[in-house]
Amino acid sequence: MKPRIAIFSLTSCEGCSLAILELEDCLLDILGAVEIVNFREGMTERSWDIDIGFVDGAVSTPEDMKEIEHFRECSKVLVAIGACATHGGLNTLKNYQDESDYRKYVYGDQAARFPTIPAQPLSGVVDVDYQLPGCPMVKEEFLEFVKVVLTGRTWHLPEDPVCVECKRNGTLCLYEKGIMCLGPVTRAGCNAICPSYGAKCEGCRGVVHDEALKAAGINLREQYDVDLQDVLADLRMFGAYQEKTLP
Amino acid sequence: MLDRVVSQSQLLALVDELALSRRIVGPVRRSDRHFYGPVDRADKLDLDFKYCVYSPKAALFPADQTLFEFQTGPDGFQTSPVYDESPLALVGVHPCDINAIRLLDRVFSNTNIDEHYLSRRRQTFIVGIDCPTPCTSGVFCRDMKANEAREGADIMCSPLPPNGVSDDVRYGVVFGTDAGREFVLYSHAGDPPTVDDERASERYISDKARAFPQSIPYDVDALPELLERSYDSLLWEATARRCYSCGSCNLSCPTCYCFNTYDRLEMTLTSGTRQREWDGCQLRSFAVVAGDHNFRAKAAARLRHRIYRKAKWVKEREGVAGCVGCARCDRACTAKISSVEIYNQLAEEV
Numbered sequence: 091m092k093p094r095i096a097i098f099s100l101t102s103c104e105g106c107s108l109a110i111l112e113l114e115d116c117l118l119d120i121l122g123a124v125e126i127v128n129f130r131e132g133m134t135e136r137s138w139d140i141d142i143g144f145v146d147g148a149v150s151t152p153e154d155m156k157e158i159e160h161f162r163e164c165s166k167v168l169v170a171i172g173a174c175a176t177h178g179g180l181n182t183l184k185n186y187q188d189e190s191d192y193r194k195y196v197y198g199d200q201a202a203r204f205p206t207i208p209a210q211p212l213s214g215v216v217d218v219d220y221q222l223p224g225c226p227m228v229k230e231e232f233l234e235f236v237k238v239v240l241t242g243r244t245w246h247l248p249e250d251p252v253c254v255e256c257k258r259n260g261t262l263c264l265y266e267k268g269i270m271c272l273g274p275v276t277r278a279g280c281n282a283i284c285p286s287y288g289a290k291c292e293g294c295r296g297v298v299h300d301e302a303l304k305a306a307g308i309n310l311r312e313q314y315d316v317d318l319q320d321v322l323a324d325l326r327m328f329g330a331y332q333e334k335t336l337p
Numbered sequence: 338m339l340d341r342v343v344s345q346s347q348l349l350a351l352v353d354e355l356a357l358s359r360r361i362v363g364p365v366r367r368s369d370r371h372f373y374g375p376v377d378r379a380d381k382l383d384l385d386f387k388y389c390v391y392s393p394k395a396a397l398f399p400a401d402q403t404l405f406e407f408q409t410g411p412d413g414f415q416t417s418p419v420y421d422e423s424p425l426a427l428v429g430v431h432p433c434d435i436n437a438i439r440l441l442d443r444v445f446s447n448t449n450i451d452e453h454y455l456s457r458r459r460q461t462f463i464v465g466i467d468c469p470t471p472c473t474s475g476v477f478c479r480d481m482k483a484n485e486a487r488e489g490a491d492i493m494c495s496p497l498p499p500n501g502v503s504d505d506v507r508y509g510v511v512f513g514t515d516a517g518r519e520f521v522l523y524s525h526a527g528d529p530p531t532v533d534d535e536r537a538s539e540r541y542i543s544d545k546a547r548a549f550p551q552s553i554p555y556d557v558d559a560l561p562e563l564l565e566r567s568y569d570s571l572l573w574e575a576t577a578r579r580c581y582s583c584g585s586c587n588l589s590c591p592t593c594y595c596f597n598t599y600d601r602l603e604m605t606l607t608s609g610t611r612q613r614e615w616d617g618c619q620l621r622s623f624a625v626v627a628g629d630h631n632f633r634a635k636a637a638a639r640l641r642h643r644i645y646r647k648a649k650w651v652k653e654r655e656g657v658a659g660c661v662g663c664a665r666c667d668r669a670c671t672a673k674i675s676s677v678e679i680y681n682q683l684a685e686e687v
């Protein structure tokens with residue numbers, strides 16, 4: 091029997107689930123191997139008997155709380171896709187601001203009608219089986235994941251930082267131009283796309299391991315004349331860095 | 338002794354001749370730096386480059402390479418190897434990188450014959466260009482005895498001092514292989530060296546000997562012993578605390594040859610390819626084995642391992658150091674960990 095797949099969205103731009111639709115070329119092949127039973131972006135009929143549930147978006151409202159618990163119950167395997175679902179993503183920026191402030195500038199005088207809670211990744215609320223990080227998630231990685239699951243292999247996220255991909259691509263390191271790139275602390279898998287266009291990595295795939303974060307703290311203090319707060323702000327952008335303090 | 342003298346325009350014409358039957362990879366300018374890259378015509382090369390950010394290694398040992406294709410079906414599991422045997426010319430390779438290629442040649446042909454490397458290598462013609470002065474600060478190629486390459490290139494070109502007659506750069510050419518000799522002589526490029534050319538070449542060699550400073554207070558032959566005594570040095574821990582374990586030092590090194598293999602499946606899930614991609618001993622997962630045991634779990638152990646590889650173990654096994662002193666690792670390290678500094682600090686300790 092074909093695995094029954096569902097794609098859900100919580101608080102997000104839904105860009106990651108749209109990215110699945112963008113896989114047009116392969117979508118037909120995927121549809122041959124799986125059955126998509128629940129997908130707001132791509133279908134009207136919906137079913138709740140789900141083998142693999144993909145979820146994008148952060149848990150950021152009381153409604154999200156209820157939905158994610160329901161998705162978890164209905165899905166044998168739950169996969170967080172995109173930075174919002176894996177790390178909280180851009181939504182977490184509000185966690186560093188005063189609630190009444192951001193409610194006012196986002197919703198104006200309607201604020202009372204939109205309850206909100208501090209943004210958190212899915213894993214803050216339910217058990218998540220797999221994480222496919224990135225803002226947006228990496229389409230190629232999503233495809234690889236699907237293939238690995240369909241063939242019964244074990245899925246591993248890359249355990250190397252983004253620099254590895256810059257080197258494999260032959261990209262000039264942004265540090266040579268004096269740009270503080272977050273590549274050394276960020277999980278690879280995006281094919282270092284930002285540095286390959288000359289833009290620094292902003293850590294949208296999350297911190298690769300705490301040892302790298304610790305090294306960053308030491309290097310930023312001892313080797314570089316930069317404002318630690320600026321770098322922390324970069325690290326916070328996609329929720330890569332939250333309560334942890336730079337050692 | 339020179340075999341031939343060619344002007345830069347004659348050398349470029351030779352490259353155009355090579356381009357008739359080979360892919361050309363040589364120094365091109367990009368983002369204010371030089372990189373080895375593919376060109377279809379010699380005039381797209383910039384032979385007046387100082388150094389290339391990365392070595393030409395990727396042309397022989399690609400960062401991600403298909404080893405074989407596989408298929409499963411009613412007839413079982415079938416594989417067919419993939420070799421790239423398209424003729425290639427590497428142009429403008431400096432002595433450090435030529436020596437690095439010679440090391441790769443040994444490594445990929447001694448105990449495990451690596452046809453994926455060797456099939457490319459056999460089809461590769463190398464035009465070396467010598468360095469009259471260090472290409473940039475921080476290099477220690479002289480210390481590693483790698484700032485000269487008498488072997489390895491098919492033709493080796495040294496820029497001769499100006500002779501006051503022509504503005505065009507003139508190269509003293511030495512043939513490194515029969516293929517190099519035949520190619521240049523058959524093309525009738527350049528002229529036989531004159532007595533003045535030989536004198537200019539001698540001057541070039543003696544000027545060069547003075548131009549390269551010593552950067553490590555030890556002979557490369559003594560480094561294995563120095564390292565032997567430094568196993569328990571506090572330096573490893575003190576330096577590695579800054580290490581991101583990002584592997585940039587490994588992956589930008591012309592002599593690093595470690596790789597990891599993985600499978601790429603087609604969407605049909607019945608066929609695919611086995612790939613190999615560059616790996617590096619500074620990456621945390623490099624030494625993870627079955628049962629998730631990591632036999633070099635600490636950054637300090639990994640750093641020591643890399644330095645031991647470069648200046649001790651490879652030397653003991655292959656007779657030449659595993660490092661050519663190009664300092665690409667040092668430049669690539671965003672934590673500013675410098676191998677040449679490590680050698681110097683260890684030398685001070687003992």
Ligand code: SF4
Binds near residue numbers: 262265271282285
């Ligand atoms: S540009 Fe960024 S990701 Fe790329 S090698 Fe440099 S630090 Fe690493």
Ligand code: SF4
Binds near residue numbers: 294295296
């Ligand atoms: S380079 Fe960094 S910011 Fe850019 S896609 Fe990759 S992880 Fe995200």
Ligand code: SF4
Binds near residue numbers: 666
């Ligand atoms: S170890 Fe460093 S200096 Fe030595 S060859 Fe490799 S990159 Fe060059």
Ligand code: SF4
Binds near residue numbers: 579585619620669672
């Ligand atoms: S480049 Fe520097 S920080 Fe990265 S692994 Fe090598 S020594 Fe460590």
